[in-house]
Amino acid sequence: MTDEHPQAWRVADSTQIVKDRWIDLRADTCVDGRGRTIAPYYVLKPADWITVLAVDESDQAIVVEEYRHGAGIVAIGLVGGAVDEGESPGDAALRELREETGYVAGEIIDLGSTWANWGNHANRSHHFLARAAAGSPRSRSTTARSSPCTWSRSTPSAIDSSRATTCSPG
Incomplete structure (x- = not known):
């Protein structure tokens, strides 16, 4: 060295x-x-992105199932999207949560940001926790729907990433 x-x-x-x-x-x-x-x-150099882990008052995660053209699959994932020009990342998180799921956060917590892919992307990815999300699941179109999801972990340690974490939509 x-x-x-x-x-x-x-x-x-x-x-x-x-x-x-x-x-x-x-x-x-x-x-x-x-x-x-x-x-x-x-x-x-795309717009900055946001990702939201939303949980309702029963601590169920609110997830979105939708077609993702880049991967060519329908998948369950977290709320996410682009930050519009002139919009703060926090406002984008609240907007995307409402648009994608029909839910409104009781509290939004900024978890910080990371580089999306600092090798060749010039944008940041901002992460949020939306607590006490309230609303009703809705389908935005024939390619997307949202639902509460019960999380199960094969180990009590959230830090142990070698163990599988699964989500079962409600």
Whole structure:
């Protein structure tokens, strides 16, 4: 191991590939700290994202079952979506919860943010816990529905990620 610390790359050139309301993609020509050229290095710059773990007053998770085109599957997942321009992540979390499920949070807790994929994405993912969510499950369309979900864990430790956590929609 060396004492050499990583250095930021220099962007020698950048070409916009596509930019619209859904995606901002550019191809950079980068030069690393050792003078090596890395090209093209694609960078995605979508809007920031939010993810909401919503639980109702019975501590059941509120999940969304919907078609996810990128993966090509119908899957159960957490409430999530993009932060609209000019909108705060907290407001986006409340909006997405209402839009996707019909539920309204009694309390919203900001759990912090992470880089979505800091290798090639320039956006952040903001995480929230919505407690005491109230409302009634609804279907937004033929491709999405929401429902309360009972969580079960094969071990009492939430930290042990080697154990399966499952969700059984109500």
